Amino acid sequence: MKALRKQLDKIKPQFRKGGKFEKLESTFDAFETFLFVPDKTTAHGSHIRDSIDMKRTMSIVVIALIPTLLFGIWNAGHQHFLSFGEVASFWDKFLFGLWKILPIIVVSYVVGLGIEFAFAQFRHHEVNEGFLVSGMLIPLVVPPDVPLWMVALATAFAVIIGKEVFGGTGMNILNPALTARAFLFFAYPAYMSGDKVWIAEKADAYSGATPLAEATAGIESGVVNFSHSFMDMFLGFIPGSIGETSTLAILVGALILVFTGVGSLRIIISVIFGGVFMGGLLNIIGVNAYMEVPFYYHLVMGGFAFGAVYMATDPVTASQTNTGKLIYGFLIGLMAVLIRVLNPAYPEGMMLAILLMNVFAPLIDHYVVEANIKRRLKRIKPIAA
Amino acid sequence: MPKTIKLFKGLNIRIKGAAEKTLTALTPKTYAIKPTDFIGVFPRMLVKEGDTVMAGSPLFIDKYRDNIKFTSPVSGVVSEIKRGDKRLLMEVRIEADGKNSQVNFVPADPGKLTKEEISGKMLESGIWTLIRQRPYGIIANPLDTPKAIHVSAFDTAPLAPDYDFIVNGQGDAFQAGIDALAKLGNCKINLNVGESTSAKEFLSSRNTEITTFKGKHPIGNVGIQIHHIDPINKGDIVWFAGVQDVITIGNFFLKGIYDAAITVALAGSEVLKPRYFRTMRCAEVAPMLKGNISEGKVRLISGNVLTGSKIRHDNYINFYDSMISAIPEGDYHEFLGWALPGLGKFSFSRTFFSWLTPGKEYRLDTNLHGGERAFVMTGQFEKVLPMDIYPMQLLKAIMTEDIDLMENLGIYEVEPEDLALCEFIDTSKTEIQTLVRKGLEIMRKEMS
Numbered sequence: 001m002k003a004l005r006k007q008l009d010k011i012k013p014q015f016r017k018g019g020k021f022e023k024l025e026s027t028f029d030a031f032e033t034f035l036f037v038p039d040k041t042t043a044h045g046s047h048i049r050d051s052i053d054m055k056r057t058m059s060i061v062v063i064a065l066i067p068t069l070l071f072g073i074w075n076a077g078h079q080h081f082l083s084f085g086e087v088a089s090f091w092d093k094f095l096f097g098l099w100k101i102l103p104i105i106v107v108s109y110v111v112g113l114g115i116e117f118a119f120a121q122f123r124h125h126e127v128n129e130g131f132l133v134s135g136m137l138i139p140l141v142v143p144p145d146v147p148l149w150m151v152a153l154a155t156a157f158a159v160i161i162g163k164e165v166f167g168g169t170g171m172n173i174l175n176p177a178l179t180a181r182a183f184l185f186f187a188y189p190a191y192m193s194g195d196k197v198w199i200a201e202k203a204d205a206y207s208g209a210t211p212l213a214e215a216t217a218g219i220e221s222g223v224v225n226f227s228h229s230f231m232d233m234f235l236g237f238i239p240g241s242i243g244e245t246s247t248l249a250i251l252v253g254a255l256i257l258v259f260t261g262v263g264s265l266r267i268i269i270s271v272i273f274g275g276v277f278m279g280g281l282l283n284i285i286g287v288n289a290y291m292e293v294p295f296y297y298h299l300v301m302g303g304f305a306f307g308a309v310y311m312a313t314d315p316v317t318a319s320q321t322n323t324g325k326l327i328y329g330f331l332i333g334l335m336a337v338l339i340r341v342l343n344p345a346y347p348e349g350m351m352l353a354i355l356l357m358n359v360f361a362p363l364i365d366h367y368v369v370e371a372n373i374k375r376r377l378k379r380i381k382p383i384a385a
Numbered sequence: 386m387p388k389t390i391k392l393f394k395g396l397n398i399r400i401k402g403a404a405e406k407t408l409t410a411l412t413p414k415t416y417a418i419k420p421t422d423f424i425g426v427f428p429r430m431l432v433k434e435g436d437t438v439m440a441g442s443p444l445f446i447d448k449y450r451d452n453i454k455f456t457s458p459v460s461g462v463v464s465e466i467k468r469g470d471k472r473l474l475m476e477v478r479i480e481a482d483g484k485n486s487q488v489n490f491v492p493a494d495p496g497k498l499t500k501e502e503i504s505g506k507m508l509e510s511g512i513w514t515l516i517r518q519r520p521y522g523i524i525a526n527p528l529d530t531p532k533a534i535h536v537s538a539f540d541t542a543p544l545a546p547d548y549d550f551i552v553n554g555q556g557d558a559f560q561a562g563i564d565a566l567a568k569l570g571n572c573k574i575n576l577n578v579g580e581s582t583s584a585k586e587f588l589s590s591r592n593t594e595i596t597t598f599k600g601k602h603p604i605g606n607v608g609i610q611i612h613h614i615d616p617i618n619k620g621d622i623v624w625f626a627g628v629q630d631v632i633t634i635g636n637f638f639l640k641g642i643y644d645a646a647i648t649v650a651l652a653g654s655e656v657l658k659p660r661y662f663r664t665m666r667c668a669e670v671a672p673m674l675k676g677n678i679s680e681g682k683v684r685l686i687s688g689n690v691l692t693g694s695k696i697r698h699d700n701y702i703n704f705y706d707s708m709i710s711a712i713p714e715g716d717y718h719e720f721l722g723w724a725l726p727g728l729g730k731f732s733f734s735r736t737f738f739s740w741l742t743p744g745k746e747y748r749l750d751t752n753l754h755g756g757e758r759a760f761v762m763t764g765q766f767e768k769v770l771p772m773d774i775y776p777m778q779l780l781k782a783i784m785t786e787d788i789d790l791m792e793n794l795g796i797y798e799v800e801p802e803d804l805a806l807c808e809f810i811d812t813s814k815t816e817i818q819t820l821v822r823k824g825l826e827i828m829r830k831e832m833s
Contacts, residue, residue: 001720033756037722041715041751045801045818046691046808047684048398048543048712051730051737053755055723057762057812060736126756170759170813261734264764320763320777369778373793376773380618 008032026120030127058129060262064253065136065310071249072242073097076144079199079239083206097144100200101242104139107148111155112138119164130169130176130316131159137177137310140243141303141351142184143197150188154180174358175317181351193347198239210240212302212340212347218289219344233300244306247299254309263313266322267329271308274333275299282341290341298337307336307350317358321368328364332357387595390613394771395601396733396806398543400690400712401746404650404659406550412483413668415701416459417467417476418444422704423514424523425829428455428474436463441488441510441643444477453524456511458645458666460486476701492641495565503569507634510643514704515630516566519611519623520797521829531624533615534570536563538587538628539579539598541605542689546650546707548628549584550661555632556586562626562635567592570624577610604771608803612772617797629707633666649673649702653690653711654748655683667701670709674698682714684751691805692818715752723755733769733810758813769806774798776807780817783824788831796824 014020015028032038034055042049077093077100088096112135120127138155162179163172185192199208209217211226211233218224228238236246244250257263279295286292298304303311312318312332319328332353339349346352420428427448432438438457447453459481467476490510495503504527507513516525525531538548552559563574576593588595596614598604607625617623626634629647636644645666651673652659662673670685678685686693687703690710694703702709727737731747739745766776774795782790801818808817 005718005720036718036720037752037754038756039716039718040753040756041684042753045816046805047686047693047695047710047751048400048690048749048809049752049754049814050734050810050812051727051732051739051754052734052810052812053723053814054758054761054812055755056736057734059724126758128758130761168759170761260736261765262736262762266764315763316761318763321775322764322767325764365778369775369794372773372775372795376618376793376795379616 005036008035023121026125026127027117030117030120033126054129055132057262058132060260061133061257061310062136064256064263065133065140065243067249067252068140068243068246068306069101069136071236071246072140072144073101075236075245076100076200076242078237079144079208080201083199083203083208085203096200100144101139103148104142104146104151104242105136107151108138108155109135111152112159115156115159115164119168123168125168128169130163134158134163134176134180137243138180140310141177141181141241141306143192143240144200144242145197145202146184146191150184150191153187154183157183170316172316173362174355175311175314178311178351178355178358182355185348185351198241208239210302210347211238211297215290215293215297215301215340216344216347218293222289224289224293230297230300233297241303241306244303247305250305250309257309257313263309264315264318264325266325267313267318268308270326270329271312271333271336272299274330274335275304275308275337276333277330278334278337282337290344295337298340302340302348303350304333304336307354308333311350311354312357317361319361319364319368321365323371324361324364324368327368328357328361331360387597389597389599390610392598392600392604392609392613392771394768395541395604396769396810397541397601398691398731398749398809399744399746400543401654401748402652402656402659402711403544404546404652404661404708406547407660408648408663409660409673410663411668411672413664413672414481415464415669416457416461416479416481416665416667417669417701418455418457418479418667419476419701419703420445420455420474423447423455424521425826426453426455426524430466430474430477432463432477434463434466437461437482438463438479439486439488440645441490443511444479445474447524450524450526452508452527453513454508454511455514456488456643458643458668460484487642490637490641490643493638495561495568495638498568500569500571503565507565507637510637512634512637512643515633516569516624516626517705519608519617519625519800521825522800523829525622525624529622531570531572532617532621533572533575533611534566534624534626535575535577535607535611535614536566536626536628536631537577537605537607537610538584539577539582539605540689540707541579541602542691543602544650544652544659544708544710545605545689546648546652546661549582549587551648551707552584552586552628552632555635558632558635558639559586559628560590560592560635561638562631562633563590563592565634565638566624566626566631575610575614577607577614579605600771603769603803603806606800606803608798608800609771612774612798619792619797621797627705627707630705647707649706650708651677651711652708653686655679655681655711655713664702667704669699669701670696671699673709674711678711682716683711684714686710686712690749691809692802713748713750715750715754717752719752733765753814755812755814757815760813760815762812765810765812766804766807769810770804772798772803776804779824780804780815780820783820783827786827788827791824791828796821796828800825 076097335353
């Protein structure tokens with residue numbers, strides 16, 4: 001490693017101002033700090049610092065995404081062979097999934113990081129680690145059959161309009177990965193809904209409807225016919241976006257996030273509460289078949305669990321205060337179920353609910369902080385009186 | 386019946402090298418008063434190089450509050466008046482003559498003096514500077530009447546000195562100091578003790594209101610204690626002093642002299658034999674370091690590792706400090722350091738596998754462990770700040786210099802040291818203490 005370090009130190013001056021490759025300074029920095037934690041020491045304030053940094057934090061999130069990714073890869077193959085009625089081995093399914101999904105991941109990272117590096121250089125900043133997570137989230141929230149050019153376009157849109165125009169990681173208002181998903185949903189609705197896209201290279205005769213679509217269809221027909229059991233939905237043997245199907249795999253990720261302290265348990269729990277509350281309420285009202293779908297189905301259908309664990313917890317776009325997080329999470333769960341059931345045009349209520357609450361998160365925080373200010377002002381009164 | 390306040394937030398950082406409870410007496414040769422230790426003080430010199438001074442002779446005064454005098458801790462010769470950039474006064478150096486001649490301020494029983502007589506004597510001798518006020522952390526104004534006076538009798542910072550050990554045998558001086566403060570504030574002194582405090586000098590002191598605090602660092606910080614006993618509102622002034630400051634004040638009234646002797650803990654992983662030293666305020670640190678610091682690059686700190694200031698081997702103890710810390714410098718590159726399992730890496734989060742070894746003591750260095758970023762993570766600071774304050778929102782208010790918002794969010798209640806742990810755990814490596822000080826200075830200028 002010393003040889004590598006020496007080599008880096010040797011070429012470093014060329015990337016500094018006035019050097020041959022000064023236009024690549026941020027890029028060099030990104031690779032250097034990726035390889036070696038910088039030798040920078042504390043100058044002011046606390047002389048010792050926690051070992052944690054943004055790279056560690058973001059890589060924990062990526063690790064927490066791995067269970068859903070692995071399952072998603074397998075499930076892509078599983079659903080494909082299932083649609084043809086073929087029996088295939090575990091590895092056949094996995095390799096098929098890999099062949100479909102790996103290109104999506106590569107496109108997402110290459111496009112996103114390319115833009116991030118360019119912006120960092122343009123601003124003379126260090127490259128932010130935020131996209132390590134977004135770059136993994138984007139492939140997980142798209143259908144397995146999505147065309148690669150769409151992934152590229154959506155990623156570019158999300159990084160530029162969703163994040164960089166606001167000033168980069170930490171400054172954005174909307175979750176970048178969901179921005180990408182919403183872009184696809186509204187720009188190419190034909191691709192992003194219906195029964196076609198959720199299974200990679202599906203056999204034409206096979207229905208391939210997601211549980212959400214089946215539930216929506218129940219409003220018309222008067223009865224919801226799920227072609228999968230609750231257990232299948234929980235384990236993830238259903239068609240859907242790549243990473244969202246297995247609630248079990250998502251729970252493993254949630255455990256990693258919460259245990260390491262990276263993800264907010266408050267948000268996850270309150271989203272679930274919100275969903276259960278609204279689901280239960282609709283069960284009681286029960287004027288159509290969708291409303292009568294037991295509330296716990298909402299937790300395992302579509303992107304509810306995935307959104308609750310990986311999207312709603314994004315610290316930049318969520319509420320920042322602890323009380324705010326509870327309100328924010330609860331409203332996401334509530335809205336997600338509400339949109340799903342009452343607005344069949346948007347089967348994926350979770351995405352819209354989170355984006356909506358992203359916008360309202362600062363307002364929630366504002367009122368929570370106002371309450372703190374009022375408490376502080378109240379203390380003075382007895383003296384004035 | 387003493388009150389007990391239990392707090393759950395905070396973090397005790399486990400560092401190697403706690404000071405062993407043995408006392409070694411030193412007779413340092415050089416001393417230096419550093420005007421930079423005193424917030425907001427603009428010094429006007431009263432002596433020049435070559436002047437002879439006694440312990441208690443004035444060296445300089447504050448240009449804006451000329452009743453506040455800064456005096457020499459020893460008798461000797463002013464050997465150098467060191468200036469920095471823009472002729473900023475950095476150090477007034479004194480070479481001790483060993484004669485130990487003292488200015489006699491006449492012993493007195495503070496109980497029999499009026500408030501004005503007490504503050505007059507203290508101002509004259511320079512020991513008034515030991516009383517500081519919140520907000521702003523500046524030297525108290527003798528014309529004010531504080532809402533309360535607080536003394537924290539324990540320190541929870543990493544490797545912090547044990548005041549039970551320090552106060553041992555100095556009970557009379559401590560009590561005399563408390564009496565003087567009580568008379569000054571016309572109130573009982575809030576003496577805040579820790580759950581392990583057992584010294585009778587504290588527990589059976591008179592003129593005090595004792596509150597026991599249970600919890601993790603920063604619970605030993607006087608700011609946290611004030612917040613939970615009777616928080617500072619806009620316009621309030623609260624005074625505070627350290628245990629050794631109270632003892633110095635007490636000795637002043639008992640003996641009638643400025644006795645600058647203090648006990649200092651030398652601690653940290655790079656100290657060969659960490660222990661306590663009996664030395665003087667503002668004394669050189671070299672005698673206690675001699676042959677006692679390990680080889681290699683070492684960061685010397687006057688104060689604790691969270692809030693202290695960097696000093697060199699030939700430097701001096703800061704005026705208000707009771708400890709010197711020595712930890713390794715962290716100026717090395719670590720290959721893939723952020724990706725390793727990190728069994729030996731201390732972290733507040735459980736993102737490193739060091740959570741497997743909860744009791745382990747660490748040899749922490751000064752590496753920043755990452756690059757500076759915008760705030761991304763939320764809800765972290767709240768876990769180590771046991772106050773009803775929104776730290777992230779307060780810091781953002783300071784960044785935008787929004788005076789009303791800073792005030793509303795409770796800036797009067799904090800000092801940089803209270804948010805030192807936030808700085809320690811910050812994923813984004815923001816310089817939080819510098820920021821808090823900046824906010825307080827903005828407020829001080831605005832309010833004056």
